[in-house]
Amino acid sequence: MTTWHASHYARWFPALCTDRLGHKPVAVTVLDRPIVLGRARDGRLFALEDRCPHRHAPLSAGTFTESGIACPYHGWRFDADGRLCEIPGMPADCPLPQVRVRNIAVREHDGLIWLRLDGRDEGALPRMLSENSPGSRRFLWQTQWQAHIVDAIENFLDPLHTHWIHPGLVRSGGERQPMTARFEPDDAGFKVIYRDQPRQSGLLYRLFESPRESEQAIFDAPGSAQIEYRYVNGGIVRISLHFTPQTRDITSVFASLHVENRWAPAWLVRRVVWPLLKRVNDQDARMLAMQSANLQRFPGVRGASTQLDLVRPWVETFWTTGEAPADAQAHEVRILL
Structure with a gap:
């Protein structure tokens, strides 16, 4: 992978035209980092690292849920902030592991979806x-x-x-x-x-x-x-x-x-x-x-x-x-x- 100057991860880059994001997750790459873009069923736009922390399947091959995305391998569910919400088959009285998917800051403006890889939703667009x-x-x-x-x-x-x-x-x-x-x-x-x-x-x-x-x-x-x-x-x-x-x-x-x-x-x-x-x-x-x-x-x-x-x-x-x-x-x- 290419090593980019660290400051570039704190800057905003467009990743996708909004009209290309439909009913399925979309995989994009920014600064050599694979990212999944999606819109949960509740309408919230999200961007996450394109990797389930369980067995590393690409989340871009998964499906949208009410609040986020489900992994295509075992169905682990994550919300739009990358928090683990559910593991199918896990008894209700068992605590979920403390894992999450890395979150990417995301904005929409004039037909484009913009990302900031350090996850901080701050700073101005161009x-x-x-x-x-x-x-x-x-x-x-x-x-x-x-x-x-x-x-x-x-x-x-x-x-x-x-x-x-x-x-x-x-x-x-x-x-x-x-x-x-x-x-x-x-x-x-x-x-x-x-x-x-x-x-x-x-x-x-x-x-x-x-x-x-x-x-x-x-x-x-x-x-x-x-x-x-x-x-x-x-x-x-x-x-x-x-x-x-x-x-x-x-x-x-x-x-x-x-x-x-x-x-x-x-x-x-x-x-x-x-x-x-x-x-x-x-x-x-x-x-x-x-x-x-x-x-x-x-x-x-x-x-x-x-x-x-x-x-x-x-x-x-x-x-x-x-x-x-x-x-x-x-x-x-x-x-x-």
């Missing part, structure tokens, strides 16, 4: 979640990339690969224009503000967008990233990706699109916009899988970087040390994008 107006979400989607979380985050926030990986869709390779990118770190993460490019050369812009007033990329530690476009006509589009490490080489990705102040019904977005965004995702996933496989062929190597690699140093330092880089400072670079 701040960007509060920026979205009620009813502005147009879709929510869950997938996984074969990539380390640092590589996954960098891919989403890096505009320079788009000419090569998404030619014609996001940008056209032969139409680069000079622009300024300003990197601004803060206590919770950073933002990158892009100036001097109100239009984009790809098909997605030509079909669905209009002149932009501003463009910025936002990162909230530990793994929430967002690209926000504000338009001259008052519209706002936010594409958010939340990244959760399953293992060192597999990262869960939760993508959402929020739209404000412009006509974009959910049915139209799903029918027309989503197929193109899905193609962008598949292209990124394919490249990240190639990158991950090649890193396994060359273990221990470090990548070369230039001033154009704005986000990598901050993200890599955070995931290695558990803290933001102490020397991170605001600065600007000129790029051809």
Whole structure:
């Protein structure tokens, strides 16, 4: 198993889209830890370590009870906090053993189930979640990339690969224009503000967008990233990706699109916009899988970087040390994008 920095177990990560949790328990993995998610018959949402303490059967193969879950092997019953409630076949006058299943803190917000592995239900979810107006979400989607979380985050926030990986869709390779990118770190993460490019050369812009007033990329530690476009006509589009490490080489990705102040019904977005965004995702996933496989062929190597690699140093330092880089400072670079 991968050893993650201890501080990451005290942070919130999304684990599942709420609509994927039905009448059966669901197994997920966060930071290499197997977890079972469920909703007891009384409606309470719970997250527990996916292991019965009796004979170590996976609780995700069990069934819901009124207050929790029953193990599929011998039927031991646990409540939503992991306390042992009943052992089938045990006489009523016999005390239950003092065992329990490790409890994971769990919250629901805007269609996602969030977990905190140390079991403490405290601390805030990523701040960007509060920026979205009620009813502005147009879709929510869950997938996984074969990539380390640092590589996954960098891919989403890096505009320079788009000419090569998404030619014609996001940008056209032969139409680069000079622009300024300003990197601004803060206590919770950073933002990158892009100036001097109100239009984009790809098909997605030509079909669905209009002149932009501003463009910025936002990162909230530990793994929430967002690209926000504000338009001259008052519209706002936010594409958010939340990244959760399953293992060192597999990262869960939760993508959402929020739209404000412009006509974009959910049915139209799903029918027309989503197929193109899905193609962008598949292209990124394919490249990240190639990158991950090649890193396994060359273990221990470090990548070369230039001033154009704005986000990598901050993200890599955070995931290695558990803290933001102490020397991170605001600065600007000129790029051809």
